[in-house]
Amino acid sequence: MTAQKLTLYLAAPRGFCAGVDRAIKIVEIALHKWGAPVYVRHEIVHNKFVVDSLRDKGAVFVEELSDCPPDRPVIFSAHGVPKAVPAEAARRKMVYVDATCPLVSKVHIEAARHHENGLQMIMIGHAGHPETIGTMGQLPDGEVLLVETVADVAQVQVRDPERLAFVTQTTLSVDDTVDIVAALRARFPAIVGPHKEDICYATTNRQDAVKVIAPDCDALLVVGAPNSSNSRRLVEVARKAGCTYAQLVMRASDIDWRALEGIRTVGVTAGASAPEVLIDEVINAFCDRYDVDVRTVETATENVEFKVPRVLREPA
Template sequence: MPSAAAKPPLTILLASPRGFCAGVDRAIQIVERVLLKFGPPVYVRHEIVHNRFVVENLEAKGAIFVEELDQVPDGRPVVFSAHGVPKAVPAEAARRHMIHVDATCPLVSKVHRETERHHAAGRTVILIGHSGHPEVVGTMGQLPPGAVILVETVEQAERLEIADADSLSFVTQTTLSVDDTAQIVAVLQRRFPHLNGPKREDICYATTNRQAAVKAIATDCDGLIVIGAPNSSNSMRLVEVARAYGCPKATLVQRAADMDWRWLDGVWRLGITAGASAPELLVEELLAACRARYAVTIEEVRVTDENTVFRLPRALVA
């Protein structure tokens, strides 16, 4: 570790907004409230949000994370993750008379309702998203098998064949790249002029804002670090956005302990942001690790303020 006098200079451009969004904050609070109300153990189907630090903190309080309901013993409560679940999951929970609490982000629930409305109107539904992501699995699971067509890329949009092109709609995963999604939508609208879309775009405010903040600093950075998990869609999109907007040296780090400090060789202006499921504590941890090695100057670059708050389920409000 260099002495104070020997520390090389490092300017950190701190992107804002960053870190927790309202849906993530609500989901974590729901697990904590269920633990208080029913006592441990409380089961959670899938990671409540995609961040190991968050998951491990909740495990320490008595949460047990499982993949399916058959791993939950009778008589214990279960929480559904922020990403949403197929309709079959709450139906099975109800059949078993389980205490179940839905922590699905309200903005994901909005996409679920849109999907149902389009289907009820007799339209074929296209979902723009990433195959296998739990949010996509949950959204497709709102309708019968085969009723939703998944499109992941511009190339797939160009090749898509629809029997009734005049009765067609689209929805999107909430954590996609704003730019990539716009390109896919443009192709679909060109090929299918009668395409119905959401009244307000499905990509959530937090995803949009965090990508905008990265765009604002990318050209001014020699390197950019996104704090987040590799299975976090919104975090991975931030790395892609940084590279696309002028900072090719961009990487994902889960927390300061995972840093390879040689990666910062040649970096004098470092951008730092955090995905929507990464707590600010992990940002502070990385800043402290940087200060231990560099003479740090911090410049916060804020593109907008966020004040969105989602209410907790009524059953959990004292």
């Protein structure tokens, strides 16, 4: 029986961003430099395959600094941590490496600068996400107010409407954030925003690529983890762009083949913490079942690279 023909649109850019690549390298170099075990506070990036691979090499993942012995190195995840965490590590005389994405660190610096200028901060982000917790934890309690939606903007209680600034989580939906920023500016005309949007280049590029391919796809799969903010946003972007069946899958084994019966075109992309090996796995799964014509749709090229911290570049 001849296999059904299928056109597979492969979004580019997709998968790993420079911040994720750097964070994984930091754990691998730390293991090489200090030997196992090396402790990592929180998942280094939101991807089970990556975390399990690093665990197999000797990384130990914990949720709190109190779970780490004082005589072993500890790494802080790419999402960033509240100021209190490195302060506590220093107090305990621990060797620590900060793997916070430099673009998240930029938001931290921005928030601190506004605070020094006497401005109260509003953060656009998702409650409970490690990046939001880390950014809000840069300033004293009450100095950063969180809004998640346009409706939240109407309810937020500020100290002085004339002395406000805002920052955003780096992995939000670009379109949704535009609406929230507009609501903030309408309610607080004096609010100070970032010189350039806080949403990172990788999040923006991956969303733009999905917007291009989604209208041509009967189905679109995003390779990523359920706790990955940027991956979940890609699913939302695909649906808004006209692809009614858009789903998040961690591995090829998660694909619901019955739901895909009769499709002729499928889009594939991946969140910023999903490795290319998992994307290849999904493509191969389609090739096993269909006569596939793979078409890469490139909407941007990325050549960003971040250095690992100096402590890892120095000899042991």
